[in-house]
Amino acid sequence: MLIEKYRKTIEACRFCPMCKVVCTVGNITKNEANYPRGRVLTLFTILKGMMKFDEDVVERIYQCAICGLCKDWCISDYDIPELIMAARADIVNSGKTPPGVLEIYENIKKAGNSHIMINDDEAISAVLDKEMRKTGKRAKILYFIGDTVFSHPEVAEATIKILNYAGIDFTILPNENKGIELLYQLGFRREAEGLAKENAEVIKKARCEVIITSDADEYLAFKRDYPRLGANLNSNIKIMHTTEYINLLLRENKLSFSKEINKSVTYHDPSSLGRHLGFYEAPREVIKAIPGIRFKEMRWNKDKARCCGASGGLLFTNPEIAAKAAENVIDEAIEIGAEIITTASPLCKQSLIKHEEKLQRNSVEVYDITELIEKTM
Amino acid sequence: MGVKMGKKVTSTRRFHEMIYRELENIVGPRDITDKKVDKIVYSVDYFWIPEMLIDRGCNPPMADYIVHPETSEEVSRIIQLANTYKIPLTVWGGGSGSQGGALPVDGGIIVDIKKLDRVLEIDEKSLIVTAQSGIIAQDLEWKLNERGYTMGHLPASMYCATMAGFLAHRGSGVLSTKYGKIEDMIIKMEVVLPTGEIIRTAPVPRHAAGPDLSQLFIGSEGTLGIITEATFKIHPIPEERRFRAFVFENLHSAYEAGRKIMTRRLRPCTIRLYDEVETRRYVKRVIGVEKEGAYMVFGFDGDKEMVDLEEKAAIKICQDEGGEDLGKKGGEHWWEHKYDFFFPPYMFWIPQMYGTMDTVATYDKMEKIFKELKKVIEKTYPQAYIIAHFSHWYEWGCMGYIRFIIDDPPQDPQEARKLHDAIWDTGINTILANGGMVNEHHGIGIKLARFMKKQYGPAFTVMEKIKRALDPNDIMNPKKLGFGS
Numbered sequence: 044m045l046i047e048k049y050r051k052t053i054e055a056c057r058f059c060p061m062c063k064v065v066c067t068v069g070n071i072t073k074n075e076a077n078y079p080r081g082r083v084l085t086l087f088t089i090l091k092g093m094m095k096f097d098e099d100v101v102e103r104i105y106q107c108a109i110c111g112l113c114k115d116w117c118i119s120d121y122d123i124p125e126l127i128m129a130a131r132a133d134i135v136n137s138g139k140t141p142p143g144v145l146e147i148y149e150n151i152k153k154a155g156n157s158h159i160m161i162n163d164d165e166a167i168s169a170v171l172d173k174e175m176r177k178t179g180k181r182a183k184i185l186y187f188i189g190d191t192v193f194s195h196p197e198v199a200e201a202t203i204k205i206l207n208y209a210g211i212d213f214t215i216l217p218n219e220n221k222g223i224e225l226l227y228q229l230g231f232r233r234e235a236e237g238l239a240k241e242n243a244e245v246i247k248k249a250r251c252e253v254i255i256t257s258d259a260d261e262y263l264a265f266k267r268d269y270p271r272l273g274a275n276l277n278s279n280i281k282i283m284h285t286t287e288y289i290n291l292l293l294r295e296n297k298l299s300f301s302k303e304i305n306k307s308v309t310y311h312d313p314s315s316l317g318r319h320l321g322f323y324e325a326p327r328e329v330i331k332a333i334p335g336i337r338f339k340e341m342r343w344n345k346d347k348a349r350c351c352g353a354s355g356g357l358l359f360t361n362p363e364i365a366a367k368a369a370e371n372v373i374d375e376a377i378e379i380g381a382e383i384i385t386t387a388s389p390l391c392k393q394s395l396i397k398h399e400e401k402l403q404r405n406s407v408e409v410y411d412i413t414e415l416i417e418k419t420m
Numbered sequence: 421m422g423v424k425m426g427k428k429v430t431s432t433r434r435f436h437e438m439i440y441r442e443l444e445n446i447v448g449p450r451d452i453t454d455k456k457v458d459k460i461v462y463s464v465d466y467f468w469i470p471e472m473l474i475d476r477g478c479n480p481p482m483a484d485y486i487v488h489p490e491t492s493e494e495v496s497r498i499i500q501l502a503n504t505y506k507i508p509l510t511v512w513g514g515g516s517g518s519q520g521g522a523l524p525v526d527g528g529i530i531v532d533i534k535k536l537d538r539v540l541e542i543d544e545k546s547l548i549v550t551a552q553s554g555i556i557a558q559d560l561e562w563k564l565n566e567r568g569y570t571m572g573h574l575p576a577s578m579y580c581a582t583m584a585g586f587l588a589h590r591g592s593g594v595l596s597t598k599y600g601k602i603e604d605m606i607i608k609m610e611v612v613l614p615t616g617e618i619i620r621t622a623p624v625p626r627h628a629a630g631p632d633l634s635q636l637f638i639g640s641e642g643t644l645g646i647i648t649e650a651t652f653k654i655h656p657i658p659e660e661r662r663f664r665a666f667v668f669e670n671l672h673s674a675y676e677a678g679r680k681i682m683t684r685r686l687r688p689c690t691i692r693l694y695d696e697v698e699t700r701r702y703v704k705r706v707i708g709v710e711k712e713g714a715y716m717v718f719g720f721d722g723d724k725e726m727v728d729l730e731e732k733a734a735i736k737i738c739q740d741e742g743g744e745d746l747g748k749k750g751g752e753h754w755w756e757h758k759y760d761f762f763f764p765p766y767m768f769w770i771p772q773m774y775g776t777m778d779t780v781a782t783y784d785k786m787e788k789i790f791k792e793l794k795k796v797i798e799k800t801y802p803q804a805y806i807i808a809h810f811s812h813w814y815e816w817g818c819m820g821y822i823r824f825i826i827d828d829p830p831q832d833p834q835e836a837r838k839l840h841d842a843i844w845d846t847g848i849n850t851i852l853a854n855g856g857m858v859n860e861h862h863g864i865g866i867k868l869a870r871f872m873k874k875q876y877g878p879a880f881t882v883m884e885k886i887k888r889a890l891d892p893n894d895i896m897n898p899k900k901l902g903f904g905s
Contacts, residue, residue, distance in 0.1 A: 055764035058464065058471045060516045060580035064558045072450075073488050073534040074458060075515055081461040084474070088460060091477045099457040116579075118763045342566070 045129040045136075046086055052121045053090065056083040062113040067350040068106050068357070071367045076103050079113040079123050086130055096139045104130050105144060106364065109228055109355030111318035115346050124319075127355075131230030144229055147359050151226060152234075154193075184213040185251035187265075189258025190222040191389035198389045201413035202257045202285050208420050209298045213255075216245055224260035224315070227268050229356045239264070239274030246276055257285040257413055259388030260354075262322075263315040284316065286326040286387050286412050293332050300419035303335030308415070309381035311341070311372055311395070312348035313388035321346075326387045326412055333419055341375045349375065351386075353394035369394040370401065377405050384409045436484065439505060443487050443529070446497045451488035451535070458486055462512060462530050467520035467867060468775060469837060475770045476833040483510065483524035490535045492610060492618050492648040499646070499895075500616040502529055508898045511642035513582035514556060517589060518776060519865025521641050526898045533584055536648055539563050548607050550651040553584035569654040572599025572689075576762040584647050589863030590639040594758055597682075597813045598689035598721070599655070601861065603638045610649035611637050614891035618648075636886070641863055642897040644890050661689065661721035662731060663751030666743035667711040671695045672787065674714040675810065677741040679783050681718065682813050684737065686730050691718045691813045692754070695790075698807040706766050707757045709750060716743070717754045773829035773840060777847045779856035782817040786810070789854045790820050796850050797824050801843055812860065819860040822847075844868075864901045872902025 046053070060080050063069065069078035076085060085103060088094040096104075109124045134140060140148070186206065192199040206213050221242060227235040246254065254276075256262050265282045269275070276282075283291075292298035310330055316322040323345045331338050343349045351372045352358060352365030373395060376384045384407060386392055395409045396402070402409060436454070444452050453459075463480040464470040470480040484507075489495045502509040508528030515522055524530050536554035542564070543549070549571075551560055557578035561571055573586065575593040585591065587609070592601040599605070608621050621633040637644055668674035671693070678691045693716040694703050703715045718734055720727045735745065760766055768774040781789055794806040804824045812819040824843055830836045848858055848871045858868055858875045873880045880902065887894075887903050898904055 054769070057474075058466070058769065059764055059767070060466070060514060060577075061759075061763050063514060063516075063580035064556050064578075073532060073537075074453065074486075075512070075532070076458045076461045080515075084461055084464065085457055088474065091474075093474075093477055093479065094457065094460065097457075099455040103457050118760050119765060121764065 044090070044133045046090065046126060046133055049122070049126040049129055050090070052123065052126050053083055053087050055119070055121050056080060056123060057087040058084070062116045065112045065116045065347075067108045067110050067112060067352070067368050068364055071364050072106070077106055082107060082127060083123065086126065096134050096137060098141065101134050101139055101141050104134060105141065105229075105356070105360045107355055108314070108350045108352060108357045108365075108368065110314040110350030112314075112347070112350060115318050128228055128230065131228070132232045133230075135230035135232070140230070143360055144356070147229065147356070148226070148231055148234070182212045182214040183252040184211060185246065185249050185254045186213050186215045187246075187254050187256040187258070187261060188215060188220045189256055189261040189389075190220050191258045191260075192220055194393055195389040195411070198257050198392070198411045198413055201411065201417040204417050204420065205289060205298070205413060209292050211292075214249065214251070216249065222258060222261050222264070223268065224264040225356055225359075227264065227272075228354070229360075232272070235268065236272040236274065239269050239272045243269065243274040243276055246280070251280065253281045253283060253288075255283045255285055255288045257387075257389065257411070259284065259313045259315040260390060263319055266320055284322065284325065284387065286329050287322075289413070289416065290325045290329050293329065300332075300334055300416075302419045304333055304383075304415065304419060305335040306382040307337045307339055307380055308383040308385055309339050309341050309376050309379060310344075310412075311351060311376075311384055311386040311391055312345055313386060313391045314348075314350050314354045316387060317348055318346055326385070329412055330385055330415070333415060339379050339381055341372075341379055341381075343375060351391050351394045353388065353390040358390060358394050365394055366397055370398055373398055373401060373407065376407060382407060383415070385412050385415055387412050435505065439501070439507070440485060442501055443485055443498065446494055446501065447487045447489055451490070453486050454484060456482075459483055462486055462515070462532075463523065465515045465520060465522045466518045467523065467865065468770075468773065468840065469520065469867075470523060471770055472773070472836055472840075473833060476831065476836075478833055480523065481525050481527060483530040484527050486512075486530045486532055488532050488535045492536075492612055495531065495533070495536075495612045495646050495648055496616045496618050498529065498531055499612055499614065502895050503615060503893050506893050506895060509895050510897050511584070511588070511646050513554065513585035513588070514577070514580040516577045516580045517585060517863065517865060519589070519859075519863045519867040521589060521863055521865035521897070521900055523866060525866060528895070531646065533646065533648070534582060540649070542567060542569070542654070547654050547656075548651050549654050550649065551583060553587065553609075553647045553650050554582050557581055557583055557586065564654055565657065568657055570657050571605065571652060572655050573602060573605060573652075576759045579759070583650060583652075587638050587647050587650060588641045590861060592812050592861040594692070594811070595689040595719075597691055598687055601812070603635060605652045606634050606638060607651040607653060609634050609637065609647050609651065611645040611647050613645045614893075614896045639863070641865065641901045643887060643901050643903055644896065658721035658723075660724040660727045661719060662727055662748065663690075663717055663719040663755045664731065664735065664748055665709070665715065665717045665746040665750030665754060666738045667699070667709070667746060668714045668716065668741065668743045671714045673741045674716045674743065675787055677738045677743060678716065678718075678810065678813055678818065680737045680741070681734050682815060682818075683783070684733065685815070686734055687720070688718045688730070688734065688813070689721045690811070692716065692809060692811045694809045695807060697805070698809055701807060702761065702766070706760050707753050709746070709753075711744075711746075717751045719751065719755065768823075768825060771828065773826040773836065775824055775840070775844060775847075776862065777822045777824070777844075777851060778819055778860040778862055779822065779851045779858070780812070780817060780819045780860040781854075781856040785855040786818055786820055789851055789856045790822060792854050793822055793847055793850050796846055797843065800846055801826070801839070803828070804843065820856075866899055869900060869902045
């Protein structure tokens with residue numbers, strides 16, 4: 044079993060409750076089996092042969108946001124997210140994948156995305172035809188849209204508008220936007236590997252020098268998981284998140300704003316960018332550069348930012364828990380008087396906007412940072 | 421004479437489904453589970469025995485149901501149901517207790533109170549806070565800090581323990597020397613009795629209207645009811661909080677310095693004194709102080725001028741006892757890393773066998789208790805070694821946090837348990853024989869239940885009678901606190 048590799052973490056965490064106060068899921072369900080100690084104790088009993096990956100154990104292992112707050116809180120950085128992802132891979136490898144998770148996998152296989160949207164190219168084409176000057180050309184910069192374009196075409200649209208506005212010569216992969224990160228986090232490593240290698244081949248052929256992506260999860264995949272899966276990109280290719288690239292454009296005076304946004308704005312750190320990659324400053328610098336904005340940090344920010352329930356597949360596998368996690372983030376934003384919550388991950392946006400009624404009642408809007416910039420152009 | 425309340429409890433096996441449905445009707449389908457994956461996690465708290473059993477592949481006793489009530493009324497209805505069927509009921513907070521107090525040793529229902537987690541009121545005029553008792557201590561502290569206040573209750577377990585847990589076990593934190601133990605912080609509380617009635621104790625703790633009912637329930641470890649709400653004193657975050665460290669040639673001179681600081685009636689927020697072994701083995705490893713001898717840190721907080729004055733007096737006392745001043749930095753460093761000792765890999769863990777015999781006694785006795793305990797344990801069990809620190813200081817005495825450690829205990833669970841219990845027998849009997857208390861701030865649970873009668877003598881019958889009167893069906897947290905053992 045893959046979890047065997049994490050025996051040191053298992054032995055350290057199986058009886059330790061010290062990160063309880065920060066656990067995203069445990070502090071929603073309050074079930075001891077949903078806190079890091081409980082999850083790890085359960086995995087220890089699996090290793091010991093006291094329990095099996097039965098339906099109930101599998102359910103608990105998928106009730107984790109893999110948000111990494113436990114790891115970050117721990118003074119010794121025991122890596123529970125990696126352990127949980129390994130456990131999920133063990134579950135998938137042993138044919139114990141729960142029906143709900145299998146359904147997500149089938150959707151990805153069938154439609155090329157996790158959003159149960161059919162990949163008939165129409166959704167994406169609608170955006171691209173509207174905004175792209177040319178497609179299928181060769182350019183140094185490749186915008187990897189990722190499969191969140193199906194659920195959030197507005198983010199891709201805003202990104203393309205910004206690139207066009209700044210006069211950037213770029214290209215896209217119109218038919219190859221398959222994300223791997225969700226598959227990887229749900230335990231489908233072989234499938235993630237296959238897709239990553241396919242993507243790597245296509246990217247290789249595009250002969251780009253820079254990949255930018257507005258999909259935070261795929262940014263994490265490019266940075267962390269492609270190398271692990273042996274899907275090697277040309278080592279000279281620079282991988283950039285959209286906010287990182289926009290920040291560069293701003294610094295080089297290649298992008299400027301023509302309108303102000305006179306609002307109080309906060310930023311929700313996606314776990315995929317923040318805790319997993321230490322990517323905190325670029326989004327903040329971009330937001331702060333927008334004229335008129337009053338930037339306010341939430342009390343829980345950067346490495347201690349609360350998870351909105353979007354990561355670890357929780358949004359799809361346990362939508363009720365994810366919704367409560369998102370509500371906690373919204374409550375925090377309301378407490379500090381934010382009028383706009385920005386984020387840099389379409390999945391995080393998806394999680395947050397589920398509370399439409401609460402957001403409206405409190406006059407709070409949720410935008411991807413690219414959409415915010417689009418408003419200033 | 422044991423408490424003869426032991427009417428045989430209902431076996432839940434035959435009626436499992438029916439009782440499950442009735443509990444589900446009370447808390448709702450999301451807040452009940454009888455799945456083994458959950459029950460196994462609730463069969464282990466921070467007590468070494470269940471941890472060892474799991475480590476060796478054995479299952480500790482498990483509950484039949486785990487429920488998560490969200491209101492006091494739900495708690496009351498659960499208790500009434502438990503009485504109807506005479507099912508054992510065990511309260512679970514953060515599960516960080518080291519005495520086995522939350523273990524469902526007779527099965528039955530676990531009532532996890534962590535969904536009772538709301539801060540109800542911060543009264544800034546009286547400086548008190550009212551909260552539901554299942555709130556994790558750190559969450560409450562954060563809420564207070566946002567408004568400029570602190571509980572002053574800062575134990576290492578605050579990241580995982582609930583306020584109810586502290587109340588149930590008479591907990592204390594690293595600043596207890598000034599802010600007190602939890603029993604000093606309480607104003608009033610709401611309790612659901614073992615027969616389901618919801619009661620409130622007097623609105624203030626200082627009165628002359630009979631015994632203090634709050635104090636009856638504090639330390640009762642879920643045997644006399646479930647504390648569902650509590651009001652505590654709070655304090656403004658002090659203008660200044662400053663720490664200073666000294667290292668002394670030996671424990672005795674450091675101990676004398678600590679004692680003199682307290683009997684001089686200075687008001688430090690903390691004094692923490694490590695014996696020579698803990699200084700060498702752990703203070704060095706965790707906070708990097710490489711000194712031989714006994715490391716002591718103390719702190720003062722409040723208005724800067726007061727802190728200046730008191731700190732100056734304490735420094736003088738330490739110097740007079742021959743302490744080497746490690747300065748402010750040496751003390752602040754401890755404060756920044758005070759909880760690191762309790763994270764892996766610094767905390768003891770299996771395969772080690774370990775136990776904390778925290779005891780409290782008057783100043784004339786504590787040094788002797790430590791010396792005797794160390795001598796007896798290390799002589800009787802040569803494979804064991806003792807480390808200690810002294811960390812809750814009162815006007816009249818202090819607490820010794822005396823731990824035994826065996827690096828390579830037996831693998832056989834029965835042998836391991838036998839050795840473990842024998843060491844505890846030796847240790848607690850030595851403590852009691854020398855005038856110490858069976859425990860200072862972790863509580864009794866199941867670990868120390870067998871020593872309660874010895875501790876109290878005939879006075880224990882008072883507790884037994886109270887237990888019998890309040891819990892006629894003997895369903896509340898069976899086998900704990902010496903009841904029914």
